[in-house]
Amino acid sequence: MNDPGSNKSRAANEIEAVATSWVMRRDHGVNSEGEQAFAQWLAADTRHRGAYLQAEAAFMLAAGGDLAPSSATDAPPIADDDKNDEKIVPRLSRRSMLAEAAGAAAILALVMAFWPSGDRYETALGEIRRVPLADGSVAAINTESAITVDLREESRSVNLKKGEAFFQVAHDPVRPFTVAAGEVRVRAVGTAFGVRRYAEGSEIVVSEGAVEAWSKNAAGNRIRLKAGERTFVSVLPTKADTKPALAETAAAVPAIDRALAWREGKIELAGESLAYAVAQFNRYNDRKIVLGNKAVGQERFYGIFRTDDPEGFAQAVQSSLGVGVTYPTAKAIRIGE
């Protein structure tokens, strides 16, 4: 066993305890808030990232199924019962990923490389891009995100490959506008809505009109969202016989506007926790904010900030909450001791 007198040794055990419980929690399924807390924990320390990989590997050994690189996989779901999804790039199902074959992966990579996927738009860290589409719709693409757009006579398909995007959809009743984010689908006729993709589902925020959302694995279980509503469509569990979690939450219109403030390059806070605010800033900037302790993260905060101004935010926190702010390196801002 370890030297019980050593702080460092205890720290390793403690990190492992947190890492292993995150693996189980995320396997169980967490909401977007949980996912944010996880991302923040992961970003806080290189040792967290190391321990998390160890815990994931241990989980795969104990409960993950076949590890062999040459095992058979489930066929990738290239064909879809949904006509509008025909052009969406094939994506491995969760189960087939577990048994992913190196050979199959190589073939799949080839298929993906030549699959007609339409125009691709990508943003770098901190970049927010507005793209007018040929049908008159406008896409706003948030930091570190990617979309492909495929406009056809009978359908308009967007694939949110990663990150977050907002769509102001030009009205066209004969050409439905469908956004695919992993297994999640959102369909609109003429409306405005945002989609943010996470590993285990997608968050949808509607600011105008109405949309329909569902998970590809349970297309019968659809949810309708009106302006001012938001939801998280989970893709876990992915077994065909279990319905995906569909949680509908009506939010006040100002909250929706705040959630979409990124389109103007702003982060608006109205009593959200400091931990949440920090996770937001860290999405846009190379210079990461680190919270010195948990208690500070619970503080509520108000204000409007530029996404690219974490320093301004830190100063506001310092002056209004009276917590210390230090700048240990050019890549870090530390709030609280």
Place this chain on the structure above:
Amino acid sequence: MKETAQRRELVAWVAREIMPHEPSVRAWLAQRVTSPADTDELIQEAYCKISELQSIDHIDRPDGYFFQVVRNLLRSQMRRARVVRFELIAEIEERAGSDPAPSPERQANDSREMQRIYRLIEQLPERCRQIFTLRKLEGLPQREIAMRMNVTETIVENEGARGLRLILEGLREQGEALAADYESRRGRNRKSGSPL
């Protein structure tokens, strides 16, 4: 975090090719650093480096690669602070874990290391093992495992986490046992006057 499919591939590779060698790497490290805590820290840092790999295609010898990552970390840690005994600096420079191409002997060793991990999993407490088995063989989500075992979902989550913790702890203990083994052999060699 990376795209899910890519991450899965990396995790499977780590489970298959890296983690079984962890006790050997730990034992190697234990002879070169001053405290078990330093070993723990360097191992976690090494896994972090591995988690940043964009591709694993170029790595022919994962065990050698693991040693190399740890050795580089150790060297740069030494540059920052004198945490290592001075006389060991030269020793670290020698190539660790770098035998020639895969041999039958090496493959036997690899499979022995894999067996060691599986034995750890077999020795887990009954409830942990049952959870992992239902997850693995029947592909049940945690919610259904809880129903099947007639416990709460929180218990499934906590017991699963405990099982994973015990696996990581077991690897640490195997590393310590190996290090003790090396140490005693080294002592014997010294007494008999034969070279290391």
